[in-house]
Amino acid sequence: MSDVIVPLTQKKDWMSDQEVRWCPGCGDYGILQAVQTLMPDLGVAPENTVFISGIGCSSRFPYYMNTYGMHSIHGRAPAIATGVAVARPDLDVWVITGDGDALSIGGNHLIHALRRNVNLTILLFNNRIYGLTKGQYSPTSEEGKVTKSTPMGSIDHPFNPLAVALGAEASFVARTHDLDRKHMMNVFRAAHDHQGASFVEIYQNCNVFNDAAFDGVTGKHHRAEMMIDLVHGEPIRFGPEKEHGVMMGSDGQLRIVDVIEAGVDNLLVHDAHREDPGLAFALARLSHDDHSPTPFGIFRDVHRPDYGSQVAAQVMQAGEKKGPGSLGDLLRSNGTWTIG
Amino acid sequence: MTDTVERSSRQPEQISHVVVRFAGDSGDGMQLTGDRFTSVSALFGNDLSTFPDYPAEIRAPAGTVNGVSSFQVHISDHDITTPGDSPNVLVAMNAAALKADIHRLEQNGLLIVNSDAFEARDLEKADYTSNPLTDGSLSNYRVVEVPMTTLTQAAAEPLGVKPRDAERSKNFFALGMVSWLYSRPIEPTIAWIEGRFKDLVKEANLAAFKAGYNFGETSELFDHPYMVPPSDTSPGEYTNITGNTALAWGLVAAGQLSKLPVFLGSYPITPASDILHELSKHKNFGVRTLQAEDEIAAAGMALGAAFAGHLGVTTTSGPGVALKSETTSLAVSLELPFVLVDIQRGGPSTGLPTKTEAADLNIAMYGRHGEAPLPIVAAYSPANCFDAAIEAARIALKYRTPVILLSDGYLANGSEPWKIPDPATLPDISVPFATAKNHVNEDGTEEYWPYLRDPETLARPWAIPGTPGLMHRVGGIEKEDGRGDISYTPANHTKMVHLRADKIAGIAKDIPEAKVMGDADADVVLLGWGSTWAAIDAAVQRTRRAGTKVGWIHLTHLNPLPPNLGDLLRSFRHVLVPELNMGQLCRIVRAEFLVDAKPVTKVQGLPFSSAELEAAIQEVLK
Ligand code: SF4
Numbered sequence: 003m004s005d006v007i008v009p010l011t012q013k014k015d016w017m018s019d020q021e022v023r024w025c026p027g028c029g030d031y032g033i034l035q036a037v038q039t040l041m042p043d044l045g046v047a048p049e050n051t052v053f054i055s056g057i058g059c060s061s062r063f064p065y066y067m068n069t070y071g072m073h074s075i076h077g078r079a080p081a082i083a084t085g086v087a088v089a090r091p092d093l094d095v096w097v098i099t100g101d102g103d104a105l106s107i108g109g110n111h112l113i114h115a116l117r118r119n120v121n122l123t124i125l126l127f128n129n130r131i132y133g134l135t136k137g138q139y140s141p142t143s144e145e146g147k148v149t150k151s152t153p154m155g156s157i158d159h160p161f162n163p164l165a166v167a168l169g170a171e172a173s174f175v176a177r178t179h180d181l182d183r184k185h186m187m188n189v190f191r192a193a194h195d196h197q198g199a200s201f202v203e204i205y206q207n208c209n210v211f212n213d214a215a216f217d218g219v220t221g222k223h224h225r226a227e228m229m230i231d232l233v234h235g236e237p238i239r240f241g242p243e244k245e246h247g248v249m250m251g252s253d254g255q256l257r258i259v260d261v262i263e264a265g266v267d268n269l270l271v272h273d274a275h276r277e278d279p280g281l282a283f284a285l286a287r288l289s290h291d292d293h294s295p296t297p298f299g300i301f302r303d304v305h306r307p308d309y310g311s312q313v314a315a316q317v318m319q320a321g322e323k324k325g326p327g328s329l330g331d332l333l334r335s336n337g338t339w340t341i342g
Numbered sequence: 343m344t345d346t347v348e349r350s351s352r353q354p355e356q357i358s359h360v361v362v363r364f365a366g367d368s369g370d371g372m373q374l375t376g377d378r379f380t381s382v383s384a385l386f387g388n389d390l391s392t393f394p395d396y397p398a399e400i401r402a403p404a405g406t407v408n409g410v411s412s413f414q415v416h417i418s419d420h421d422i423t424t425p426g427d428s429p430n431v432l433v434a435m436n437a438a439a440l441k442a443d444i445h446r447l448e449q450n451g452l453l454i455v456n457s458d459a460f461e462a463r464d465l466e467k468a469d470y471t472s473n474p475l476t477d478g479s480l481s482n483y484r485v486v487e488v489p490m491t492t493l494t495q496a497a498a499e500p501l502g503v504k505p506r507d508a509e510r511s512k513n514f515f516a517l518g519m520v521s522w523l524y525s526r527p528i529e530p531t532i533a534w535i536e537g538r539f540k541d542l543v544k545e546a547n548l549a550a551f552k553a554g555y556n557f558g559e560t561s562e563l564f565d566h567p568y569m570v571p572p573s574d575t576s577p578g579e580y581t582n583i584t585g586n587t588a589l590a591w592g593l594v595a596a597g598q599l600s601k602l603p604v605f606l607g608s609y610p611i612t613p614a615s616d617i618l619h620e621l622s623k624h625k626n627f628g629v630r631t632l633q634a635e636d637e638i639a640a641a642g643m644a645l646g647a648a649f650a651g652h653l654g655v656t657t658t659s660g661p662g663v664a665l666k667s668e669t670t671s672l673a674v675s676l677e678l679p680f681v682l683v684d685i686q687r688g689g690p691s692t693g694l695p696t697k698t699e700a701a702d703l704n705i706a707m708y709g710r711h712g713e714a715p716l717p718i719v720a721a722y723s724p725a726n727c728f729d730a731a732i733e734a735a736r737i738a739l740k741y742r743t744p745v746i747l748l749s750d751g752y753l754a755n756g757s758e759p760w761k762i763p764d765p766a767t768l769p770d771i772s773v774p775f776a777t778a779k780n781h782v783n784e785d786g787t788e789e790y791w792p793y794l795r796d797p798e799t800l801a802r803p804w805a806i807p808g809t810p811g812l813m814h815r816v817g818g819i820e821k822e823d824g825r826g827d828i829s830y831t832p833a834n835h836t837k838m839v840h841l842r843a844d845k846i847a848g849i850a851k852d853i854p855e856a857k858v859m860g861d862a863d864a865d866v867v868l869l870g871w872g873s874t875w876a877a878i879d880a881a882v883q884r885t886r887r888a889g890t891k892v893g894w895i896h897l898t899h900l901n902p903l904p905p906n907l908g909d910l911l912r913s914f915r916h917v918l919v920p921e922l923n924m925g926q927l928c929r930i931v932r933a934e935f936l937v938d939a940k941p942v943t944k945v946q947g948l949p950f951s952s953a954e955l956e957a958a959i960q961e962v963l964k
Pocket residue numbers: 023024025027028029030059060129133134207208209210211
């Protein structure tokens with residue numbers, strides 16, 4: 003494949019002629035911009051790219067991409083995309099989903115696509131609310147949240163999307179947010195380049211039904227204190243002066259420490275390629291609310307054979323072993339007798 | 343032990359057909375026994391039809407009526423379609439089997455019992471208060487008591503097999519005895535045992551089989567053996583095939599005939615799982631099978647594969663059809679080809695998972711939200727499942743629509759001899775993918791319109807990912823006819839609902855006309871679909887032989903219906919619709935054609951007997 007010259011594309015080649023219709027100010031616009039800007043850099047062609055979505059605000063996304071696309075059924079995008087990716091390993095398949103779509107109605111499909119390691123790039127727009135249905139709490143809404151369906155406050159314990167993905171042993175897990183196009187592009191590029199299932203949680207602001215949900219972390223005045231940038235092979239440090247760090251205590255718990263006090267050498271060095279997902283899981287659970295230091299970037303990026311390639315390999319193997327199928331032979335394979 | 347097998351010295355009596363039912367505990371290997379007897383008879387050239395009858399419980403307590411597993415086989419020297427109403431011979435391996443199946447045996451029928459399995463505790467487990475072998479309750483049957491367990495143990499003893507282990511071979515003793523009784527060749531079974539088993543088990547089974555055969559010959563318990571000569575069916579090469587195997591092979595064939603890879607998304611469910619098992623063996627045909635996380639995902643994967651240009655298939659039974667409903671509706675809206683196979687079973691809910699019923703016609707017709715019509719094809723015999731699968735795929739591909747293919751537990755597990763078709767005579771069902779833009783704008787620029795229809799079939803073009811220049815988006819939201827962009831306008835929705843309905847209705851021009859079998863000038867016609875074929879065929883033959891005229895129409899396409907069906911039905915005074923449900927097709931034809939059709943229903947988890955249908959015909963003519 004390497005000597006095929008992929009036609010150079012520009013951002014406009016990836017934009018469909020459809021008018022983009024999210025609420026003004028919605029975080030989805032920034033994500034769409036990031037993806038459309040990134041696509042020409044990936045060296046792939048629009049005709050070999052497929053976007054599959056479920057239902058929800060974010061799931062309108064495929065209509066705006068000048069690629070093949072399907073706006074499917076609530077929660078089912080990972081299953082439908084699995085069909086596309088396994089049938090056609092030559093395609094670049096993206097899944098666009100939200101917190102309700104992927105973690106509530108479609109939770110089963112998400113974890114199974116991840117455990118099978120289907121070659122999909124899954125972007126989960128997490129806005130912690132149901133936007134399209136106008137404001138009910140979602141499986142990532144915090145406890146106590148008052149919404150239309152929880153007037154006395156939600157009593158549901160929320161999902162931590164990254165912990166769910168890591169629990170399913172997803173081979174690529176990352177987090178980014180809608181306010182930083184460059185960060186998004188870097189994460190999306192790595193997710194795309196990863197062979198197998200890539201899972202990216204995007205903190206996305208729904209300014210209509212759950213405005214400023216992530217402000218305490220990604221807001222201008224909080225970023226420096228609250229966002230922990232994960233860099234593979236580097237000690238995990240953050241803060242305006244990189245004065246904070248993450249260390250593993252003697253009890254195995256991760257803790258936020260003062261770098262001077264703890265000593266740089268004692269900080270946890272981020273290893274995204276670590277086979278065991280335990281540390282990534284611990285990092286995913288470092289922050290328990292939206293006012294604590296929260297890691298961003300690539301939590302896990304390990305190699306595991308992807309599903310579609312393995313299916314293709316079995317098909318090839320069967321062909322080599324048995325020869326191309328002959329219908330005449332098949333119909334005689336259970337024993338025959340002849341009359342006359 | 344006798345090493346050799348004595349050839350029968352007594353002359354066999356020639357009979358035209360016989361129905362034998364093997365019944366025993368689930369652990370007794372009755373399915374295997376019945377299957378062997380069937381295979382040998384098939385090789386011998388008889389026509390045949392089989393009916394395996396399993397217990398619903400995976401492991402009901404041994405020796406109880408709930409744990410009884412039976413296999414009924416009808417062998418004949420002429421063309422037959424049913425496994426027979428009442429067996430002529432019942433082989434009961436224990437008291438529970440006798441209790442479960444004795445009511446099926448014909449009056450004065452031959453009852454062969456394993457007399458070793460009628461001890462006090464056997465009787466107690468089978469809920470007998472007195473021993474039926476001694477209390478006179480079997481006086482209407484010709485009872486032959488054979489201590490099969492003891493005789494099998496004795497045969498295996500010289501090999502050093504422990505009595506407990508030897509007992510497991512007693513089904514081969516029974517098979518040997520019945521093989522003698524019906525003059526079956528023994529070589530194929532011996533060769534089969536040698537290939538299938540190893541070491542001591544093989545030796546014990548061989549010894550039991552030969553001992554059973556010799557016992558028939560020497561014991562004088564039976565007067566003389568019988569012989570069912572080969573049938574005079576048309577010359578050709580035959581194989582014995584079950585409905586599920588035929589259906590799986592039909593899907594493989596459909597892939598070849600459409601030149602598309604078959605993609606099966608499936609979730610295990612009785613009685614459909616064997617199709618998944620069978621298809622997963624044929625990857626060298628480019629078949630991809632994916633055991634999904636659930637029924638919904640299985641349908642979604644098949645639909646995704648269809649979008650990507652494969653022949654998408656999902657297989658299930660009733661409860662799975664319900665779960666796949668939303669995906670099927672999406673496929674109706676996307677107008678993508680996709681075959682949903684429903685091997686019907688007794689319902690609702692878990693119902694009778696191992697028993698047959700054909701009560702999913704309503705869910706196939708109406709079980710989607712919104713106006714979502716789709717074509718329905720129904721197989722009528724085990725071997726016909728092959729053709730039905732190809733036909734379902736043909737319609738799906740040509741009209742870019744989901745198609746529901748109905749089979750049932752009776753067809754799935756039943757078998758019949760099938761004259762192997764020459765693959766060169768099978769239809770070409772390939773359809774072209776779109777490769778070029780199909781619309782020119784006023785300014786001369788070209789576009790690809792995913793919903794620009796073929797004026798003849800009303801099918802939309804199918805452009806698959808990877809095709810340069812034809813990138814497009816499809817979705818569940820209503821789209822504008824032609825362009826395919828999202829459209830909420832009232833007039834467009836009306837137009838699209840009608841177009842989708844007209845497309846399906848138009849398939850009526852592309853399916854065989856309904857035809858009357860039997861007497862076209864009769865007063866009564868039977869309208870059948872699906873697996874009732876066998877019982878209707880036998881009932882119609884018997885009624886006509888008895889001098890009463892009767893017509894019969896059997897539908898293979900349930901939506902749309904053949905265009906001439908209404909006129910045909912109206913030409914009869916009485917229309918009877920036998921169905922293994924509460925009258926689902928009957929209501930459809932009444933609504934569709936305003937004919938006074940009458941339902942003949944049965945919902946026992948069992949197929950119709952031809953006698954039941956014969957009685958229904960006589961009743962309406964009274
Ligand atoms: S409801 Fe919220 S998530 Fe949906 S488009 Fe509007 S702002 Fe965006």
